[in-house]
Amino acid sequence: MKRVFGDAHYFLALANPRDTGHRAALEFARQWRGEVVTTRWVLAEVADGLASPLNRWLAVLLVEQVSREPRFCIVENSDALFARGFDLYRQRSDKAWSLTDCTSFVVMADEGLTEALTGDRHFEQAGFVPLLAP
Secondary structure, three states: OOEEEEOHHHHHHHHOOOOOOHHHHHHHHHHOOOEEEEEHHHHHHHHHHOOOOOOHHHHHHHHHHHHHOOOEEEEOOOHHHHHHHHHHHHHOOOOOOOHHHHHHHHHHHHHOOOEEEOOOHHHHHOOOEEOOOO
């Protein structure tokens, strides 16, 4: 089965019709028959991005749907994942990578993933292929 990593960029683009990546994210979601791997870190970032009272219901709907859909694999948070992500964060002080990005990169390497549902150029800097790049 084909697998890709789902970044917050993808989920936020799906949730917002005004997002410049909405059309590409929606098209991908309609056609994709593989598995989307993501993390609790990413889902927290999505909820943070939709935290306003006007959008909070969208965050709840999205996180609940991703949590129950079998086509999504959610990597749970752990002290070990935090430590490994933080090690990468510390080592790459030349980059503007967030801690969430760094944990995503660790998970992608662990899972043997090369492609990410994102338009975030940080994934490309880390050697991955962003599928939603503008």
